[in-house]
Amino acid sequence: MxxxxxxxxxxxxxxxxxxxxxxxxxxxxxxxxxxxxxxxxxxxxxxxxxxxxxxxxxxxxxxxxxxxxxxxxxxxxxxxxxxxxxxxxxxxxxxxxxECSLPCYPLNEQRLIYNLAIMKGYIEFNGKSGGMKKDSQTRNPFEVEMAKMLEERSYSLLCSLVNNNESEAVNHALSLIGLGPGLTPSGDDYLTGLMTTFQLLNCPCYSLKEFCERVILKAKHLTNEISYMTLKMASVGKVRESIVHLLCLAMYGEEKELIKALQHVLQIGSSSGTDISLGLVSGLETILKISSTRRNIHVNH
Incomplete structure (x- = not known):
């Protein structure tokens, strides 16, 4: 028993x-x-x-x-x-x-902006290479090409999201699914982090939820069942406890606690934790860019 x-x-x-x-x-x-x-x-x-x-x-x-x-x-x-x-x-x-409960997006974004810089720097020096984080030491042609595809497709995805081209963004997201090493491929892990941020309570970019729905509708046969379930859950804001904790600290926490939470997530899988963390960073930066653009448009009008 x-x-x-x-x-x-x-x-x-x-x-x-x-x-x-x-x-x-x-x-x-x-x-x-x-x-x-x-x-x-x-x-x-x-x-x-x-x-x-x-x-x-x-x-x-x-x-x-x-x-x-x-x-x-x-x-x-x-x-x-x-x-x-x-x-x-x-x-x-x-x-x-x-029960998974994501935090609210902050009204004041200054702490988030500061913490994102800390996260990016820490991941650069301490994240695991081989997935979304390029391994500068590899000479394997397959790994070099895989890293190039992950970088180009994720960049195209983020550009489409910021430019409010949802159909194009969906296509770029689908091109990442199943791509990369690992039981849960790197592209899937990256999207898990990215889509989680779009489910934050009071997220100023509500249309991004629809993007997640459209991706999941077409994702099932592009990857394995385990990875698909992780993506499906993330698309409605359901992720593991350590990721929720990291998101809370990214938006509201102090540096010491943030680094400790990030270290915990980076330990997930082989490169999965790094790929998820980079997805979280990209998602939060995307929200910041879109909300900033909307504010500028509002001011100018």
């Missing part, structure tokens, strides 16, 4: 309503992904070293390496437990509910 420590409230509700029935989709050392038969969505069991995330349940286990779990093992509800065949039983009583 393993105790569940905390979990996404929507996942917990589905379990408590006895409406969850699924099977193991993928197995990693720190996570196990479960596919729900009814919705087709992925849910995650995560070890106690990870932070809360959408559709996830943190359980009191160090890793999943020695639990003899296999792909397609059945996952079902039994009384107040979540069971995986006869191999694992997870106790759900006393579990702490968690």
């Amino acid at each position: 393993i105790q569940a420590l905390s979990g996404d409230v929507a996942f917990l509700q589905a379990i408590r309503d006895l409406k969850f029935d699924g099977f193991i989709h993928t197995i990693f050392s720190k996570t196990v992904n479960i596919k729900c038969r009814e919705s087709g969505e992925l849910y995650t069991l995560a070890c106690n070293r990870l932070d809360n995330a959408p559709n996830s349940l943190i359980i009191d286990i160090n890793c999943f390496s020695n639990n003899h779990l296999e792909l397609n093992d059945q996952v079902f509800i039994q009384k107040s437990t979540l069971s995986i065949d006869n191999k694992m039983v997870i106790r759900l009583e006393d579990v702490k509910g968690w």
Whole structure:
């Protein structure tokens, strides 16, 4: 019997309503992904070293390496437990509910502007290369070309967003999906960060939400299921707890706390944390540029 420590409230509700029935989709050392038969969505069991995330349940286990779990093992509800065949039983009583709640975009943007400069500098020197952050040491022609494509397509995307050309922006975003190394490709991780910022409460660029909706409508078959679910959640403002914390500090925090939160996100995956962080920075800078342009137009009129 393993105790569940905390979990996404929507996942917990589905379990408590006895409406969850699924099977193991993928197995990693720190996570196990479960596919729900009814919705087709992925849910995650995560070890106690990870932070809360959408559709996830943190359980009191160090890793999943020695639990003899296999792909397609059945996952079902039994009384107040979540069971995986006869191999694992997870106790759900006393579990702490968690729900992603993004912060409000600030009325005064000066702290955000200052903190973005800090984030960019820190990522430049401490972020992991090989994805959105170019590896200046590589001589591999494939990696050089991949880095060039990621840079050019992300730049074109941001230009289209700032110039309010939504259709063009959607096409550039779709060209990033599935591009780059990693289980969640670098282009996907970058878009995860970017789209998250457009879901901030009181975001002055409301039209950017529609951009996210249009991207997700066409994204499903361009990448793998795990990465697609991450993108889909980000497009409606649902991301892991460490990313929410970093966003809060980017807009309102002091340098010391900001760097600590950024370090935590940069540790995600191989280059995923760096790619997500660069997406967050790009998204916040895009909002700043668009809102500044609108203010200038308003003043001139």
